[in-house]
Amino acid sequence: xxxxxxxxxxxxMSHVSEGELPSVSESSHDVIxxxxxxxxxxxxxxxxxxVPPVMVSAExxxxxxxxxxxxxxxGGFCVLKVQSREEAEAWAARLAAGCxxxxxxxxFMFDPES
Numbered sequence: 257x258x259x260x261x262x263x264x265x266x267x268x269m270s271h272v273s274e275g276e277l278p279s280v281s282e283s284s285h286d287v288i289x290x291x292x293x294x295x296x297x298x299x300x301x302x303x304x305x306x307v308p309p310v311m312v313s314a315e316x317x318x319x320x321x322x323x324x325x326x327x328x329x330x331g332g333f334c335v336l337k338v339q340s341r342e343e344a345e346a347w348a349a350r351l352a353a354g355c356x357x358x359x360x361x362x363x364f365m366f367d368p369e370s
Contacts, residue, residue, distance in 0.1 A: 300334025
């Protein structure tokens with residue numbers, strides 16, 4: 257089984273009005289509940305933008321900030337474990353419908369120890 261990251265940036269939700277958010281939240285959570293029931297859900301959530309990111313060095317030094325490439329990393333994501341890319345794409349399409357925004361799909365590399 258392969259693991260896939262399905263995600264979207266917070267800006268992808270900019271077209272959703274404040275009044276629509278409860279409905280969008282419920283429909284996206286419905287898909288997550290279905291993924292859990294199907295046994296494919298591994299983990300998911302939204303990035304808490306109120307907590308600033310930090311960099312932690314190999315020596316344990318903690319400094320404020322991020323890599324420049326990830327300074328705008330926000331939004332929501334989930335990790336699913338499924339049999340095929342086609343199955344991952346189908347789940348991503350369901351999440352896109354629930355969230356009312358396109359989803360990015362990425363496959364994790366094989367890890368023989370997991």
